[in-house]
Amino acid sequence: MARVLGTSIKRREDPALITGRGKYTDDLKAERMAHAAIVRSPYAHARIRDIDTSAAEALPGVLAVLTARDVAAAGIPGVVPVGWLLPDLKTPAHPMIAADTVRHVGDAVAVVVAEDRYLARDAADRVAVDYEPLDAVADVVAALEDGAPAVHEEAPGNVAFDWEIGEREPVDAAFASAAHTVELDLRNNRLIPHAIEPRAVLASFDSSTGEMTIHMTSQNPHVHRLLMTLASLGMPEHKVRIVAPEVGGGFGSKIHHYADEAIVGLCSMKLDRPVKWTATRTETNLTDAHGRDHSTHCALALDADGRITGLRVDTAAAMGAYLSTFAPAVPTYLYGTLLSGQYDIPAIHCHVTGVFTHTAPVDAYRGAGRPEATYVVERLLHLAGEATGLGPVEVRRRNFVSPDAFPYQTQVALAYDSGNYGPAMDRALEMVGYDDLRSQQAARRDNGGKQIGIGFSSYIEACGLAPSAVVGSLGAQAGQWESADVRVHPTASVTVYTGSSSHGQGHETTFSQIVADRLGIDPEAVEVIHGDTDLVQFGMGTYGSRSAAVGGSAIVKSVEKIIEKGKKIAAHLLEASAEDLEYEDGSFRVAGSPDRALALGDVALQAYLAHNYPDDLEPGLSATSFYDPANFTYPFGTHVCVVEVDTETGSIDLLRYAAVDDVGNVINPMIVDGQLHGGLAQGIGQALWENAVYDDSGQLVSGSLMDYAVPKIHNLIPFELDRTTTPCPHNPLGVKGVGEAGAIASPAAVVNAVVDALAPFGISHIDMPLTPEKVWRAVNS
């Protein structure tokens, strides 16, 4: 049997996708399907005086126009809930359709359903809404100022929460006695996820059964079903089926439960026919939960030897107009807890203020809190390298958690289970030819003209979310385990039902490799089913780089149960003791008697025939597992970015990008590298181009791809990747997760490189994105 684990087998997902046969939500059709168009607020903050729907209703082909009045009349809960609570969190209601006040541009005020999508848009244009515009505040810092317009009466000062972690006094003491201190005011720019498939939903209610099937762009169909039924539509959970067909990327944005999907569900219930809605890019950019948007003051204290003695962080984190599904967790438990980075820091204190603004909500976006934490730590380390004279490499090395210190308890709650940070740094230096690069840099500095910079990011992340009891104690209103039902069929082929929900990651391929490896069968004999609440037992879905570590581990658990049961069946058939049986290469064998063996198929068949069968055993050969991880996993690595800066215009060219990542054991190297590539593009995009900009009145001025620059192919370069492997000690696969690593590490590497290039100009910081104009202004200031 050829090795399956650790092998780059081609993706089984691809044949459908490269021939155009893959079906995404908008590709689906249903009998009598109607189309919805949502009427949205053009104001960031306004009172709704009146809505006149008559002109829209008069248009032939229009089936219904619904407003908040119809939500109320339907007698349903009608809200969009938050799923993560913090102490003293303000939780103002988020109605599915705004009733009297709109709080961001794009807030839904009405919905039109028509026979055709063009017609629906025509009718939506005819819904006349009389608004009384009110003052708005879009900026996270401005929202905290005295007299700022209030987003919610329930949240004085626009404060959603005040949160802290670590202890303040030891940090103050560290700063008081520090030999070196560095500090920084920074913005972590707001991002729009831009999954290339906009959000979409096809809701099909059937009054004859009382059932509704919802096909939608979802990373976690069961979570969507729970929130949709419980808080929005008030339907019994068992009467709703949610299916995620092909999903065209998510990056976090398709985790959350949105008003729009619930509105379309309501339309289908009211009309008793299928209703489809597909967001335009403009709509999806106005309403998808955005990412990041922090304003932070941070400082690092070091002793005379360059050892870090304290870290202080104070962050204002935008929540937007409403609390999105997991929003409060992102700038707190996914941010403050990561501030120790790869370093042994004896004292850390972090304070975070969650801030309501008249903007789209902010929630998890690829990395979710961890890129922001890495950016703080790694920007400070860069400055510390300068301040101490140690340089970026030595200051990091000197402070790395020692390889013999694991498990390592940080000052911010997390306990790192494993790690070995030096070798990744060594390898990265070797890959880029560090000494030679420094010589080139020196030569450029002597000659003037375009300058070269080298930037580092030695990151840590916590992923594989997560022990349920831990996240529960921190406010999660959901568990964070994952489930797998593995069914061995009588002919020994296998179907896996996983609670993970792929949207491009290649779960079907990877998970088949796991099962094939453990059962010693061909991956082609394994089918993987996901993304359907009627088929899959229950699942938490795919986010937080959790699918392999948690979802994969659940599969392993089920396979182990199957092998245990198989041993009992085989023992019965072989007239041996189950304890004497071992399972290897697809066969149950009596230890020490190699010819006394039964293939998996023989055992599986007997499990279903149950003719010659142990008395105390149930027939069948399947197992369901719910795997709750013991800890987070802690991938790490060092990334090195090399840039060239045209100081005359401020333009930046990427010259090299080398990444050495330790994501634990690797199931499919090709897929793992692909995940890193994608994350790098998004992180580099954040550093150089991407920026969600609201003007002072709360208009999203970078709402389209004309102004919001997602990375394009001609602006990126080939990535140079390598790995070290430190297996995760607490899950059966030894895997950690890789989906977010690239996006977590790269912003700091890029910014550090640019700042390094500009060191002769006395520049220590430029806020992302590093647009040419900002760089040019920094050079000339």
Place this chain on the structure above:
Amino acid sequence: MYPAQFDYRRAGSVDEALSLLQENEDAKLMAGGHSLIPMMKLRLAQPPVVIDIGRLNELKGISEAGGSVRVGSLTTHADIAASDVLAAHCPVLAEAAGHIGDAQVRNRGTIGGNIAHADPGSDIPPVLVLLGASVHLQSPSGTRSVAAGDFFQDLLMTDVGEDEILTHVEAPALGAGTGAAYLKFEHPASGYAVVGAAAAVTVQGGRCTGAGLVVGGVSATPTAVDVSSLVGTDLSDDAIAAAASGLDAEDPIGDIFASGDYRVHVGKVYGKRALAAARDRAS
């Protein structure tokens, strides 16, 4: 994403297009549709009637005669970028067309549609102004031509009358000893020019006998820079930099990516670089 309703008329000839224009108030001409359809999808344009002139072969094609090149208004950017005629007689126009958008856009977008839309970030207008090209228009009352420098009147505004069709542009072929270059500072999102610098210099016997520089993206219309100081010089880097620094824009345009001041600065830098590239090509 969904244009509002309109009536569609397809013209079989320029004359038919002209009469359709007269018959239908507020009608819009559509060539490749790459300026108009995006506006219609966002419902920023809702013309009651669209006159499709995309099939008028008489308006397509590139030719050279008597020392000037003629480009029909329906010629696509892709055809301009790949034109052998332009490569031989006016390569800078092909160079600029090759910078427009992307391959798909260049396959549908036309030079006539492009300049009639007059986006300040468009690559073609500064080159036409640099070349001293003329824009040819036809109406029921006859034909006329207007200098490119006068054609672009303001942001998205040109000299095309309501009853007129843009038929072709004509530009003098670049003579011996003349080098020209178009350099683009591309917007990372839209792909339009934040700044596009078009420069030409003529060198005879090691001395500059003529020079021009026009910068797009800085103002609502292409901005000509007086670089006559280069005439008589040997086009040293210093002389070029000094000449390009004469770029001046009274009311520079700006957006969230690049302010007006910055565009003027980049215009000077790119103007300098474009002049240097033109010099290198002239010799």
Place this chain on the structure above:
Amino acid sequence: MTVSIQLEVNGKPVQAAVEPRRLLVHFLREDLGLTGANIGCETSLCGACTVLVDGNAVKSCTMLAAQADGASVTTIEGLAQNGDLHPLQEGFWEKHGLQCGYCTPGMILSANYLLAQNPSPNDEEIREGLKGNICRCTGYHNIVEAVKYAAERMS
């Protein structure tokens, strides 16, 4: 009003009466059921809707169905011949040039046009040639590899 159009789609004649405003991408997706061409933006920038019209890569979201009257259109569904994947389809599969797959049909058709113009492009030419197609998943690294793979197979 409607406009009568006749065209060839993936080698088959098609006749229809369409609203003038109907975009080619909606005509292909909804009227013909060819859902391979996807819609990812509304500003003619993402390229997910790219198809070949008379051999040229175009964004089918920026073309009226009425403008395609008389044209020959190839969509991703028409690329494989006699059940054999096109070398570009093979290349994207072989080199992991896709993840979620949403941009892939457009990306492959743009690459197809690129290779028709330039059968052996270097990395820079590939990146320049595909700048009208946005992929949010792959970071493009493997897309370049996929196109190179196909170029080698086709030469």
